[in-house]
Amino acid sequence: MEKLIQRAGSIDPNLLKKDFPVFERKVHGKPLIYLDNAATTQKPQSVIDCIDNYYRNHNSNIHRGVHTLSYESTVMYEDAHKKVADFIGADKWNEIIFTRNATESLNLLAYGWGLHRLEEGDEVLITIMEHHSNIVPWQMLRDLKGIKINVLGVDDRGDLKLDELPDLLTERTKLVSIIHASNVLGTVNPVKEITRQAKEVGALVLIDAAQSIPHLPIDVSEIGCDFLVASGHKMLGPTGIGFIYGRESLLEDMEPFMYGGDMIEKVTFEKSTWNELPWKFEAGTPNIAGGIGLGAAVDYLDGIGLQNILDHEEDLLSYALEKMSAYDWIKIYGHKSTTESVGVISFNVEGVHPHDVAGMLDEEGIAVRSGHHCAQPLMSELSMDYTARISFYLYNNKEEIDLCVETLKKVKKIFG
Numbered sequence: 001m002e003k004l005i006q007r008a009g010s011i012d013p014n015l016l017k018k019d020f021p022v023f024e025r026k027v028h029g030k031p032l033i034y035l036d037n038a039a040t041t042q043k044p045q046s047v048i049d050c051i052d053n054y055y056r057n058h059n060s061n062i063h064r065g066v067h068t069l070s071y072e073s074t075v076m077y078e079d080a081h082k083k084v085a086d087f088i089g090a091d092k093w094n095e096i097i098f099t100r101n102a103t104e105s106l107n108l109l110a111y112g113w114g115l116h117r118l119e120e121g122d123e124v125l126i127t128i129m130e131h132h133s134n135i136v137p138w139q140m141l142r143d144l145k146g147i148k149i150n151v152l153g154v155d156d157r158g159d160l161k162l163d164e165l166p167d168l169l170t171e172r173t174k175l176v177s178i179i180h181a182s183n184v185l186g187t188v189n190p191v192k193e194i195t196r197q198a199k200e201v202g203a204l205v206l207i208d209a210a211q212s213i214p215h216l217p218i219d220v221s222e223i224g225c226d227f228l229v230a231s232g233h234k235m236l237g238p239t240g241i242g243f244i245y246g247r248e249s250l251l252e253d254m255e256p257f258m259y260g261g262d263m264i265e266k267v268t269f270e271k272s273t274w275n276e277l278p279w280k281f282e283a284g285t286p287n288i289a290g291g292i293g294l295g296a297a298v299d300y301l302d303g304i305g306l307q308n309i310l311d312h313e314e315d316l317l318s319y320a321l322e323k324m325s326a327y328d329w330i331k332i333y334g335h336k337s338t339t340e341s342v343g344v345i346s347f348n349v350e351g352v353h354p355h356d357v358a359g360m361l362d363e364e365g366i367a368v369r370s371g372h373h374c375a376q377p378l379m380s381e382l383s384m385d386y387t388a389r390i391s392f393y394l395y396n397n398k399e400e401i402d403l404c405v406e407t408l409k410k411v412k413k414i415f416g
């Protein structure tokens, strides 16, 4: 940790790369260039070691034993909740519920809060930028409960049409559920201002921070939101772990999502009562190793400093945009305004299917994504079926961007 803090101030991606064992391998005989960070991030040795140490030395079920291993596992797992709470500025650690991922977090809120608190005619406001995981659960509630979904659009530059927000917020708006940073355009939405306006009509606010929390400092008390969700695997943590932040009073008032062991206080055949927070929402044996691994990921990110990560990515982003914009056969989506962005660029090479683009980049050891990025409404709004997408993180450097652009030139020559 001390080693990492000494590095803070500016990021040296080549030094940081040494912390990630995956970069020792080659892909098709070439050094790995990993530009698929919006899908998932690589894992530092400290996270891998932490999980290894847990299984080697502490493995035991939590909360159920008085023996030493069980006590240690319980403390480590609870500590991980505390680390996440501190990381996002939550008042209390019991406001953090561990889930499998952002998708499960959103479903938990749709079932645990929406199913019981929304009535026919109530409105949920989302944006056209949402990932499918922040659309489909609300459609489930529309079909089950007769709620209405309102959608805030985007303009040609890829920014939310904020001038339309006041008309979409009504006294029936019970929840505003918004993506913080777009996984397609990189746009960072003004969640604090949206929250302020939502509160004026008495709506709750849920932030999907899956693409923002790994890349920029977040403080839930400063935003003023009621809920926030994210996935551990996009922030250097293991797969299979995510979380919800929820205001304590709201979580206390909510119904459980899953029922069974660990989430109960007392069970009789007549009636059962629920455990205290956050366990009321963590039924069954949770992903203990994953939760502890997420805690180690938070330690690593804290050691580097989120502002340093953001500065580094902004530098990479403007470098890549300048390089790519030099070619009129590369069409870049979004990034046309001064709005803040995370390091995500969706693009197409004229006349070439994005899968072919991604395939040829892979031949050079460069990992990028191609497809609809689980955001089909946004894709169709911006008249794109599929795009290729590069996305940066703290271990990427400018030489990698140069190599990527050089390979795109080859792609154009061969396919275009």
Ligand SMILES: Cc1ncc(COP(=O)(O)O)c(C=O)c1O
Pocket: 038, 039, 101, 102, 103, 104, 131, 133, 134, 179, 181, 182, 183, 208, 210, 211, 231, 374
């Ligand atoms: C903005 C956003 N929200 C939610 C998700 C869902 O994350 P997960 O698949 O980890 O549940 C993603 C995944 O790409 C995303 O980009």
